[in-house]
Amino acid sequence: MTDPVLIAGGGIGGLSLALTLHQIGVEARVIEAAREMKPLGVGVNLQPNAVRELYDMGLGADVLGAVGLPAREWALVGLNGREVYAEPRGTLAGYRWPQYAVHRGAFHMALYEAARERLGADAITLGARVAGYAQDAGGVTAQVSHADGSRSELRGALLVAADGIHSGVRAQMHPDDPGVQWGGAIMWRGTVRAKPLRTGASFVGLGTHRHRMVIYPISEPDAEGRALINWIAEVTVDPSHGWQQEGWFRPVEIAEFIHHFDAFRYDWLDVPEMLAQADCAYENPMIDREPLPTWVEGRVALMGDAAHAMYPTGSNGASQAIVDARTIGAAMLAHGVTPEALAAYDAKLCAPVSQLQTRNRGAGPFGLLNLLDERCGGVFEDIDTVIPPEERAAFMAGYKAAAGFAMEALNAAPPTIPPGARLA
Numbered sequence: 492m493t494d495p496v497l498i499a500g501g502g503i504g505g506l507s508l509a510l511t512l513h514q515i516g517v518e519a520r521v522i523e524a525a526r527e528m529k530p531l532g533v534g535v536n537l538q539p540n541a542v543r544e545l546y547d548m549g550l551g552a553d554v555l556g557a558v559g560l561p562a563r564e565w566a567l568v569g570l571n572g573r574e575v576y577a578e579p580r581g582t583l584a585g586y587r588w589p590q591y592a593v594h595r596g597a598f599h600m601a602l603y604e605a606a607r608e609r610l611g612a613d614a615i616t617l618g619a620r621v622a623g624y625a626q627d628a629g630g631v632t633a634q635v636s637h638a639d640g641s642r643s644e645l646r647g648a649l650l651v652a653a654d655g656i657h658s659g660v661r662a663q664m665h666p667d668d669p670g671v672q673w674g675g676a677i678m679w680r681g682t683v684r685a686k687p688l689r690t691g692a693s694f695v696g697l698g699t700h701r702h703r704m705v706i707y708p709i710s711e712p713d714a715e716g717r718a719l720i721n722w723i724a725e726v727t728v729d730p731s732h733g734w735q736q737e738g739w740f741r742p743v744e745i746a747e748f749i750h751h752f753d754a755f756r757y758d759w760l761d762v763p764e765m766l767a768q769a770d771c772a773y774e775n776p777m778i779d780r781e782p783l784p785t786w787v788e789g790r791v792a793l794m795g796d797a798a799h800a801m802y803p804t805g806s807n808g809a810s811q812a813i814v815d816a817r818t819i820g821a822a823m824l825a826h827g828v829t830p831e832a833l834a835a836y837d838a839k840l841c842a843p844v845s846q847l848q849t850r851n852r853g854a855g856p857f858g859l860l861n862l863l864d865e866r867c868g869g870v871f872e873d874i875d876t877v878i879p880p881e882e883r884a885a886f887m888a889g890y891k892a893a894a895g896f897a898m899e900a901l902n903a904a905p906p907t908i909p910p911g912a913r914l915a
């Protein structure tokens with residue numbers, strides 16, 4: 492019997508890989524640090540390239556519709572409340588697959604349920620942290636520390652680290668890597684039950700690159716017309732004094748930050764009023780990691796945030812983790828459960844995704860708001876005289892091609908994993 496593929500981390504990337512390997516007949520074992528899976532997080536976007544993969548994994552519109560809704564529009568609005576740019580999203584834009592805006596925790600739980608059901612509960616060990624690895628010609632040994640204080644070793648054919656932005660496997664693979672990077676942006680995130688804006692399923696980016704709100708619904712409206720709305724309030728400060736907090740969840744009071752948005756009042760939206768009714772608020776520094784020259788060392792690979800944590804400006808962190816998983820699966824179909832498969836995955840994705848990481852630092856698609864800020868301080872009468880329509884369209888097209896969800900290319904691409912394909 493061959494050893495399983497070990498997966499460090501049962502987040503969005505790790506569970507997508509477990510489901511992919513099960514689909515192609517490769518045994519997988521997930522080692523997850525959390526003692527209990529809980530629906531943590533707020534909103535996250537799944538781009539059409541990732542939704543296509545989820546559909547191919549058997550997680551269709553019924554599953555995704557239960558944890559979110561198809562996005563219809565992406566819109567940027569200036570500080571004066573006027574539209575700068577808007578475009579349809581998902582199938583309305585001509586993609587063969589929708590874009591979904593989902594609750595991260597509910598989506599994660601749906602992946603977890605599917606993985607438990609298909610791989611069996613024994614394939615996922617909770618309360619277990621991969622603390623290090625050693626490899627030889629025949630396989631890889633993961634050192635595991637358990638929540639009860641005990642330690643054990645697990646033998647695998649390969650180890651894929653999907654252990655998130657603070658990845659320990661990454662630290663062992665790249666000891667000189669400088670760690671998380673913070674560029675000065677602070678985000679406060681939360682949800683509120685409110686009437687959705689514009690189309691009812693619009694992503695709205697409002698303000699400037701350094702001072703903005705992002706608002707989008709992550710559920711269909713209820714009988715009263717109110718949906719669960721994800722909001723992100725963001726300001727950028729001088730990063731030179733450093734950042735003390737780590738991790739995703741520092742619960743905060745709205746009063747700590749609402750004053751930054753006092754002026755965000757329009758006839759179609761009152762931001763302070765919306766924030767005052769929020770269900771919850773968490774403070775996050777906007778952090779990422781430096782791009783790496785390689786994600787692979789022999790039998791060990793990094794994927795998801797462990798490989799390429801990036802600023803959320805392009806809404807593609809979760810989508811890229813899913814695409815990584817599928818690319819690893821496709822590489823195994825071509826090369827078997829071998830180091831060559833990991834090398835092929837690395838060769839395909841590391842360089843282009845590293846470029847995307849760097850590009851997201853430069854504001855991603857929100858760069859249009861930067862341009863607006865530079866040219867008129869965010870206040871304008873006629874947007875066409877400030878940024879002509881062709882310039883706006885060209886800016887967005889360039890970004891989308893880089894993010895891998897350029898429509899024609901995606902629509903025409905064959906499935907990453909052909910239906911029914913299994914490793915002999």
Ligand SMILES: Cc1cc2nc3c(=O)[nH]c(=O)nc-3n(C[C@H](O)[C@H](O)[C@H](O)COP(=O)(O)OP(=O)(O)OC[C@H]3O[C@@H](n4cnc5c(N)ncnc54)[C@H](O)[C@@H]3O)c2cc1C
Nearest residue numbers: 500502503504524531532533620621654655795796808809
């Ligand atoms: C609790 C939480 C809440 C989040 N909330 C949001 C959100 O609201 N919006 C958003 O856009 N993004 C959020 N993210 C980030 C988002 O999930 C990722 O950016 C993206 O989905 C990439 O997924 P990933 O699988 O690479 O990483 P993650 O989804 O972060 O998963 C990493 C997993 O690895 C586990 N882990 C860590 N270290 C070890 C170890 N040594 N051994 C074993 N397991 C380990 C973690 O417990 C986690 O389950 C959140 C992440 C987490 C962990």
